[in-house]
Amino acid sequence: AQKITQTQPGMFVQEKEAVTLDCTYDTSDPSYGLFWYKQPSSGEMIFLIYQGSYDQQNATEGRYSLNFQKARKSANLVISASQLGDSAMYFCASRTSYGKLTFGQGTILTVHP
Amino acid sequence: ETGVTQTPRHLVMGMTNKKSLKCEQHLGHNAMYWYKQSAKKPLELMFVYSLEERVENNSVPSRFSPECPNSSHLFLHLHTLQPEDSALYLCASSPTPIGSGELFFGEGSRLTVL
Numbered sequence: 001a002q003k004i005t006q007t008q009p010g011m012f013v014q015e016k017e018a019v020t021l022d023c024t025y026d027t028s029d030p031s032y033g034l035f036w037y038k039q040p041s042s043g044e045m046i047f048l049i050y051q052g053s054y055d056q057q058n059a060t061e062g063r064y065s066l067n068f069q070k071a072r073k074s075a076n077l078v079i080s081a082s083q084l085g086d087s088a089m090y091f092c093a094s095r096t097s098y099g100k101l102t103f104g105q106g107t108i109l110t111v112h113p
Numbered sequence: 114e115t116g117v118t119q120t121p122r123h124l125v126m127g128m129t130n131k132k133s134l135k136c137e138q139h140l141g142h143n144a145m146y147w148y149k150q151s152a153k154k155p156l157e158l159m160f161v162y163s164l165e166e167r168v169e170n171n172s173v174p175s176r177f178s179p180e181c182p183n184s185s186h187l188f189l190h191l192h193t194l195q196p197e198d199s200a201l202y203l204c205a206s207s208p209t210p211i212g213s214g215e216l217f218f219g220e221g222s223r224l225t226v227l
Binding site: 004035037042043044045046047050091093100101102103104105106 | 153154155156158169201203215216217218219220221223
């Protein structure tokens with residue numbers, strides 16, 4: 001069974017600052033993928049970034065980077081230069097080679113001007 | 114036109130009503146999903162369809178009945194629901210159900226059961 005833990009129910013950051021959202025995972029599958037999604041108040045889940053379990057380098061997508069520490073089973077999301085539009089709920093998720101996607105409980109990020 | 118479209122966006126129904134949620138994807142994907150998002154709980158996978166065949170059913174009560182008439186459309190038929198079924202229901206699609214590709218989500222249908 002898979003489990004995703006996001007220990008920060010809410011986070012606050014000043015505009016233009018960087019913020020790290022924590023995620024730890026627990027899976028027995030040797031091959032898995034890790035995802036971060038953003039959910040604004042509109043409800044839609046927006047894909048941000050993906051890290052494969054065998055990827056040697058940390059994934060980056062624009063202002064988003066994933067700090068992947070396999071031994072610690074952590075996959076933290078780093079958002080650099082925060083913008084007001086980054087205020088949303090953020091979900092970490094893992095997907096096994098069999099396709100099942102498991103989500104964490106989410107972290108609400110609020111960006112202050 | 115967005116990739117995954119859900120209708121209605123908001124639905125209020127009584128416990129004896131019968132209603133349906135609709136999902137349509139314009140991405141040419143072969144797999145579609147229903148997720149339930151309740152307050153303060155992780156997203157729960159309800160159903161997975163691959164090429165119109167149901168490949169996963171996560172112990173969902175029978176008052177939820179999915180239908181996938183073709184690879185572009187997915188329905189969730191609702192009948193005799195309970196107040197605890199009030200939630201955001203998210204539809205998603207992916208090129209295939211197996212593999213590490215991302216899911217593409219719709220904006221959700223917010224259901225309130227009175």
